[in-house]
Amino acid sequence: MSKIESPPQAEDPRLTIAQASCADDYDPNSMPVAKARAFIHQFLEPINAVLRVPVRSALGRVLAEDIHSPVNVPSHRNSAMDGWAMRGADLSSDSETTLEAGKVGPKQCVRIMTGGVVPEGADTVVMQEKARASGKSIAFAAGQKTGQNVREAGEDLKAGSLALAKGRIVRPAELGLIASLGVGEVAVYRALRVAFFSTGDELKSVGTTLGEGEIYDSNRYTILGMLARLGCEPMDMGVVRDDPKLLEKAFAQAAANADVVITSGGVSVGEADFVKTMLGKLGEVVFWKIAMKPGRPLAYGKIGGAHFFGLPGNPVSVMVTFYQFVRDALLVLMGANPVEPIPTFRATCATRLKKAPGRTEFQRGVLTRNDDGSLSVRPTGEQGSGILKSMSDANCFIILADATGNVEPGTSVEVQLLEGMV
Numbered sequence: 001m002s003k004i005e006s007p008p009q010a011e012d013p014r015l016t017i018a019q020a021s022c023a024d025d026y027d028p029n030s031m032p033v034a035k036a037r038a039f040i041h042q043f044l045e046p047i048n049a050v051l052r053v054p055v056r057s058a059l060g061r062v063l064a065e066d067i068h069s070p071v072n073v074p075s076h077r078n079s080a081m082d083g084w085a086m087r088g089a090d091l092s093s094d095s096e097t098t099l100e101a102g103k104v105g106p107k108q109c110v111r112i113m114t115g116g117v118v119p120e121g122a123d124t125v126v127m128q129e130k131a132r133a134s135g136k137s138i139a140f141a142a143g144q145k146t147g148q149n150v151r152e153a154g155e156d157l158k159a160g161s162l163a164l165a166k167g168r169i170v171r172p173a174e175l176g177l178i179a180s181l182g183v184g185e186v187a188v189y190r191a192l193r194v195a196f197f198s199t200g201d202e203l204k205s206v207g208t209t210l211g212e213g214e215i216y217d218s219n220r221y222t223i224l225g226m227l228a229r230l231g232c233e234p235m236d237m238g239v240v241r242d243d244p245k246l247l248e249k250a251f252a253q254a255a256a257n258a259d260v261v262i263t264s265g266g267v268s269v270g271e272a273d274f275v276k277t278m279l280g281k282l283g284e285v286v287f288w289k290i291a292m293k294p295g296r297p298l299a300y301g302k303i304g305g306a307h308f309f310g311l312p313g314n315p316v317s318v319m320v321t322f323y324q325f326v327r328d329a330l331l332v333l334m335g336a337n338p339v340e341p342i343p344t345f346r347a348t349c350a351t352r353l354k355k356a357p358g359r360t361e362f363q364r365g366v367l368t369r370n371d372d373g374s375l376s377v378r379p380t381g382e383q384g385s386g387i388l389k390s391m392s393d394a395n396c397f398i399i400l401a402d403a404t405g406n407v408e409p410g411t412s413v414e415v416q417l418l419e420g421m422v
């Protein structure tokens with residue numbers, strides 16, 4: 001536990017990170033995944049800066065106020081089918097009925113198209129496939145019901161009713177729904193500013209030549225990609241050497257300019273010590289060994305007003321910890337409500353998996369559908385935490401719970417899709 005710079009005021013009812021980590025069963029050296037997640041969520045307050053944008057610009061943003069429908073949707077009673085409108089009472093239910101085309105009156109009917117306003121007096125529509133025209137005489141098949149194929153005004157949404165609640169993420173369906181109300185502008189939260197940098201003396205940026213023992217920095221690219229997909233405003237601060245002075249400057253600058261600071265590397269046992277001391281000066285940060293693989297070391301805290309996530313250095317660990325801890329936290333901070341974890345479901349594991357009990361594993365898998373419709377999953381080759389190809393080849397995580405040991409072929413396992421409709 002790092003030292004606290006400014007102790008909370010006595011009247012401040014909010015829990016501090018230091019207080020939360022004093023719980024009896026709090027063990028930073030063996031932190032279960034769910035517990036770490038719950039710990040972080042205690043400190044997340046959505047941003048409150050709001051702006052009004054044209055509907056087109058709202059895609060991927062979070063609604064900052066409820067949207068009530070200013071109109072009935074649909075606005076008029078209308079037909080759900082191409083066909084004929086009539087008075088339902090004129091139709092016989094057990095035999096064919098012939099009506100005269102023209103107006104809506106007793107024993108009459110009118111042509112109507114899908115979406116067309118159902119004329120006064122008519123209450124029923126028969127689809128054209130159930131009608132046979134012979135001049136002005138239209139014969140309707142038996143079995144029609146009064147009221148069928150008519151959509152009442154306000155059936156989807158009554159004027160004044162809640163169309164979309166504050167906190168909803170705007171997807172293509174919401175864009176269309178908002179437009180269907182005739183609403184041209186909406187209030188959304190401003191984008192969350194997320195500063196990130198990589199730490200490590202061995203890291204080189206793309207476009208330079210590698211010296212002995214050096215590697216290209218890939219974490220800034222995966223982090224950029226994950227942030228961009230979430231709709232955050234990424235602030236790339238480059239690579240920072242493992243030098244306390246440079247790191248301190250980078251942390252201070254990031255925290256002053258962003259809502260969230262994400263780093264990769266430098267939180268593992270061998271490296272954490274001077275980072276701990278330095279972050280202890282700047283804010284309040286806890287360092288955990290999470291009972292998971294990959295992604296054991298993880299740091300979380302507040303630096304000034306900014307939330308801080310210190311991810312491990314290994315490229316696969318970065319992605320796994322981002323999806324398991326950071327994603328949901330960012331959504332909460334972005335104002336999304338409710339925030340649902342990425343759903344999981346079950347599939348049959350096609351191969352044997354090695355797994356030690358006592359930690360949650362996130363193996364990278366390929367989920368396929370078998371000819372009989374059932375789902376199979378198999379891991380993507382080598383599962384080392386540095387092997388980014390295992391993520392790239394995967395379309396899902398295979399999540400093996402703490403208690404699980406080795407998995408035999410044919411066993412049902414939990415999977416979580418990496419793919420979505422985008």
Ligand code: AMP
Nearest residue numbers: 198200217218219265266268312313314
């Ligand atoms: P660390 O957590 O800093 O000890 O790093 C763990 C491993 O991840 C080391 O092998 C690092 O070289 C590697 N690593 C750290 N940062 C990056 C990065 N930005 N891109 C690629 N590999 C990294």
Ligand code: MG
Nearest residue numbers: 199200265266
């Ligand atoms: Mg390092």
